[in-house]
Amino acid sequence: EAFRVVANPNPATEAERAEKLSSLKFGVNFTDHMARMTWSMDEGWTDRRIEPYAPLQLDPASSVLHYASEIFEGLKAYKWADGTIRTFRPQANAERFQRSAWRMALPELPTEDFMASIRALVELEKDWVPTIPESSLYLRPFLIGTDVFLGLRQPMTVDYLLIASPSGPYFSGGVKPVSIWVEQEYHRAGPGGTGAAKCGGNYASSLRPQIEAGKRGYDQVLYLDAKTDTVLEELGGMNVFVVMKDGTVVTPVLTGNLLEGVTRASIIQLLEDDHLKVVERDITIKELRDGVASGDVAEVFACGTAAVVTPIGKMGSTDFEQQVGDGQPGPVTLKVRQTLTDIQYGRAEDTYGWMETI
Numbered sequence: 001e002a003f004r005v006v007a008n009p010n011p012a013t014e015a016e017r018a019e020k021l022s023s024l025k026f027g028v029n030f031t032d033h034m035a036r037m038t039w040s041m042d043e044g045w046t047d048r049r050i051e052p053y054a055p056l057q058l059d060p061a062s063s064v065l066h067y068a069s070e071i072f073e074g075l076k077a078y079k080w081a082d083g084t085i086r087t088f089r090p091q092a093n094a095e096r097f098q099r100s101a102w103r104m105a106l107p108e109l110p111t112e113d114f115m116a117s118i119r120a121l122v123e124l125e126k127d128w129v130p131t132i133p134e135s136s137l138y139l140r141p142f143l144i145g146t147d148v149f150l151g152l153r154q155p156m157t158v159d160y161l162l163i164a165s166p167s168g169p170y171f172s173g174g175v176k177p178v179s180i181w182v183e184q185e186y187h188r189a190g191p192g193g194t195g196a197a198k199c200g201g202n203y204a205s206s207l208r209p210q211i212e213a214g215k216r217g218y219d220q221v222l223y224l225d226a227k228t229d230t231v232l233e234e235l236g237g238m239n240v241f242v243v244m245k246d247g248t249v250v251t252p253v254l255t256g257n258l259l260e261g262v263t264r265a266s267i268i269q270l271l272e273d274d275h276l277k278v279v280e281r282d283i284t285i286k287e288l289r290d291g292v293a294s295g296d297v298a299e300v301f302a303c304g305t306a307a308v309v310t311p312i313g314k315m316g317s318t319d320f321e322q323q324v325g326d327g328q329p330g331p332v333t334l335k336v337r338q339t340l341t342d343i344q345y346g347r348a349e350d351t352y353g354w355m356e357t358i
């Protein structure tokens with residue numbers, strides 16, 4: 001079923017749009033429209049529509065505002081030199097959105113609807129896809145519980161929304177290494193918790209540790225598993241990779257506590273196809289600390305849709321502080337970043353069939 005369009009009567013003028021597209025930060029500006037669908041327990045998914053981007057009207061008793069009945073996704077649309085617009089592995093996001101929905105007792109949005117909403121919105125907003133280097137149209141699909149009820153139960157009514165933000169890099173300043181604080185006080189997720197779900201609450205709870213790490217001079221937080229307090233899991237909004245001196249690349253295994261990153265999975269594939277040995281296994285904080293100190297760990301990087309591939313130049317915690325390698329982005333980090341972005345921006349052939357034409 002098609003998305004009907006309710007056009008924005010006051011879209012940005014061409015000059016306003018050009019101004020917004022000329023200097024891009026991450027997630028600050030938005031396009032003129034958003035896609036939307038409504039779900040109810042009785043009727044299922046209905047009312048596929050594109051409407052003007054505008055503040056939402058929500059009853060103050062809506063379940064999202066009290067019990068955080070919310071999940072989201074993040075993916076990007078790229079404008080290639082030939083003028084076509086492509087998204088990166090959107091089916092993977094659609095499927096993860098369904099898994100997150102299941103965990104959070106929200107309705108699963110069918111993959112066809114997820115894909116159709118992206119196609120409809122990006123097609124309509126194609127002039128908003130930026131072309132300056134490292135930029136893209138960041139797409140943010142999300143579900144909110146709109147049930148007007150203060151009892152704690154599965155929402156009976158839900159809205160799906162898709163907004164689009166012409167964006168530059170998540171971290172400004174080029175491929176600049178970030179520093180990470182290995183968190184030994186707070187946890188991101190625990191066994192049986194919501195760690196693998198992309199729910200807003202996981203990200204809200206990462207902000208206090210992030211602030212405390214910031215006070216110590218660190219950019220990002222890396223969490224350990226809640227059960228043993230020894231095994232690396234992920235950062236507040238990114239997965240992590242460790243490159244050993246012998247060229248082996250190690251990344252935490254998906255235990256159900258980690259966000260199952262689309263970028264993470266893509267990087268594993270790219271590294272393997274570049275003949276590197278990639279091992280998904282437990283990495284302890286001791287192995288990381290000792291390895292960085294001895295040089296057995298050559299590189300550490302973080303990855304995600306928003307952050308792409310971000311080098312980690314320094315690590316620290318309550319009991320250590322150590323530069324990674326020479327503190328600069330390492331060759332494996334830079335190469336996989338280049339290979340991935342070459343595919344995404346159409347500078348290299350997409351032999352994987354990852355790019356979906358709008």
Ligand code: COI
Pocket residue numbers: 073074075203236237238304305306307
């Ligand atoms: C993304 O990388 O797209 C995310 O959703 C993470 C968010 C913290 C920006």
